[in-house]
Amino acid sequence: MTKEAIHPLSKTVIIVGAGFYGSVLAERFANDLNWRVLLIEKRNHIGGNCWSCPDPDTGIDVHVYGPHIFHTHRERVWKYINRFTAFNNYRHTVWATRKGKVYPLPFGLAAINLLLGKRLSPAEAQAWVQAEVDKEAITDPQNLEEKALSLIGRTLYEAFVKEYTEKHWGRLATELPAYIITRLPVRYNYNLGYYNDPWEGIPVDGYGRLFERMLKHPNIEIQLNTDFCDIRSSLPAHDLLIYSGPIDQYFDYKHGRLGWRSVRFEREVLDMNDFQGTSVMNECDGSVPHTRTHEFKHFTPERSFDRTVIFRETSFEPKPGDDVYYPVRAEADMAIRAKYQEEAAREHTKVVFGGRLGAYAYFDMDDSIGTALDKYDELKRKLTSSADA
Template sequence: MNTNAMEQPVVIVGAGFYGAVMAERFASAGRRVLVLDKRPHVGGNSWSRPDPDTGVEEHVYGPHIFHTSDETVWEYANRFTTFNGYRHTVWARRRGKIYPLPFGLAAINLLLGRSMGPAEARAWVAEEVAREGISEPRNLEEKALSLVGRTLYDAFVKEYTEKHWGRPATELPAYIITRLPLRWTFDTNYYSSRRQGIPTDGYGAWFHRMLAHPNIELRLSTDYFDVRGTLPAGAPLIYTGPIDRFFGYKHGRLGWRSVRWEKEVKDTPDWQGTSVINECDGSVPCTRVYEYAHFTPERRFERTIVHREYSFAPGPDDDTFYPVGTPEDAAILAKYRAEAAATCPGTVFGGRLGRYSYWDMDKAIAVALADYQKLASGAPGGIRE
């Protein structure tokens, strides 16, 4: 950043993890920072707050479990929050029965009605996989079959995935399925990260502490595109909104999948006995059912909140959540990145929307910390890979 730019506040669009970490880092280094977010709250999709009706900590944009094996990220997070001892499990409902995920000895044995140990289960999966004979998977279905075989794929992956993404698994890119690991134990922990938990007083409180720096000015309910002409001229810009929106969609729209939630308050302290149940049957319209009270077993509530999650194809005004990432999307993205490099090399495109990437929270924090280091050390140009 040049000398003139150094006198200006850093303008950050978006108060999710990427934007908030950047804001905190620049402010702590003595820079003035202006953070804009079009939503009426900080925290982006990770935001949570106590539900005014029940007191349950509600994750307003779906369940967020913090987990990481990155000690730098863990240490950074612990400057602003403590975590409770929650350990995440996910259960799957299929044809009226309940199974633990990810695929491990419990799910496999329950599905097959057997009692296999690790060696036998490995051999069974290897046989299932070999039967498919897929060495170079070209799409999600082939990738899943090459990893777990037909029986597990048909039971737990196919209908759930097609419901979530709204298209046949044969038309989805293969990379998506790497998020379903296989285990040869009865361990039902969903994550294998070294660190895990839910912020003790919620994500909202965590974000407020990160952003409570005298150098940070926060403007909520403010869309960047409504005010961009009024912002300080020459101020450095970190933009964490959708990259295609930044350029007025001139090269086309990137593919996204969105989710919405139906909320219900149940007049009981515990309704489903766990935080997350995946609905694997294609005939059930929702994909997941959440009960947030289970994230904070240290707190007691008289009533509980349930969210049912539904996937849909977003319209122009809807929030976007999961990048689809087809080859057509990759071609469009390449055009926007080239345009960014040519026309606004000093602008940083960050976060999951600016980079068009699915990132967990720890990744958003890790990338923001790394990008900040590059900017602070005077790396030329914007950062966009």
């Protein structure tokens, strides 16, 4: 057999960030193109924000950076991810506490009827919401509050959206831009499923094992605890760089810092079988400092544990160096992002930017995986056609 026929490891890609975006590309370059991959990750583990691992006290698989429910409508992503894990039958529901009472979200017949103490039919509930919206008479909403009122009216907005949103973003709803909300779907039925996607579940042995399987390949070298910024001047020789860290950081913040909102989690182990009876409870009252409470054992109802572990999630304004979670995407941020994107376009032959931090966008997991697979197809086409030429 000639050397060419066994595709010698002649090329190297350096990938920054071991979240889904970076890990999918690492797996594809190693398995499909037989490239050598150097995966650089600043944390002490792979998996990015989707990482999960067994809680040291209870053994329950905890999602270290907040609850992650896998759901997708993309068949390609579903087939791809199932190569590395099986999923359980978990179906996500969200409940919300408000003034001592519990309601199911998103807004549907159950929440409306519980709130009003009535038994409205689907048509009656729809007419009630429409009347609430008409009362506001807002045609050109100027801020988040006006946008929400124009979509669902005042009663639902004040009960479930206003205080929660203000806690989450740390600003008054009248100071937040309208575009943060594109829609506030109201379901006129008793379907409590949070997602509408055909595929949903939690990896049976956790996200941690999923990532370990994905990245287990002799061509993939993983360098943890390594910040790209600290080693960028001494990178080993490479043919391509894929960067899924923050785009403003890559360009040394020369056009300014992009705005993000962060969350922190307070962990508590409880000597009881079940704390709240569900995985995620939203806290709608402004007087409660945290936004949500997560109880991870409910993600794996097929497993049993004597004790439980909960995380209380609180939002805060990050300082430089803090982990970032939700892009603010205010007008000023988007203007800064456009400048970085222009710079990135000039580097496109050497560096590929992607993932939620590289794109400065909110991605669900299937968006990160889907965009990585699409990017891989595009790169493979270019790389193999330039090699053929």
